[in-house]
Amino acid sequence: MRLQLVRDARGDLGASTEFIRVFVNLYPVGIVFGEAGRDCPSTVDSAELVVSEAVLNDSAQLGYIDVQFYPSPDVDAFGCSFPTTVTMILTYRRRG
Numbered sequence: 001m002r003l004q005l006v007r008d009a010r011g012d013l014g015a016s017t018e019f020i021r022v023f024v025n026l027y028p029v030g031i032v033f034g035e036a037g038r039d040c041p042s043t044v045d046s047a048e049l050v051v052s053e054a055v056l057n058d059s060a061q062l063g064y065i066d067v068q069f070y071p072s073p074d075v076d077a078f079g080c081s082f083p084t085t086v087t088m089i090l091t092y093r094r095r096g
Helices: 053-062
Strands: 002-010 019-024 027-033 045-051 067-071 085-093
Touching: 002 019, 002 027, 027 045, 027 053, 067 085
Parallel strands: none
Antiparallel strands: 002 045, 002 085, 019 027, 019 067
């Protein structure tokens, strides 16, 4: 099993202290953007995160997958002339 999260974001994400924490069913699975992001880009920044099989197995026992994104305190929601946005594409692949 494999769960792949691809996020596109536009906003105040251009410093190492400006990032997005990603959780699956309240379990921390990673951090995206930070030094790889940009401040107020005209096109979206993209990041990919693969969630471990162990986290997926735990989620399967609950019967759902809830993905949460939490920006670091330094991300300014009003730091750009447009709204900050995050879009997620979730791909689930089963072995076999």
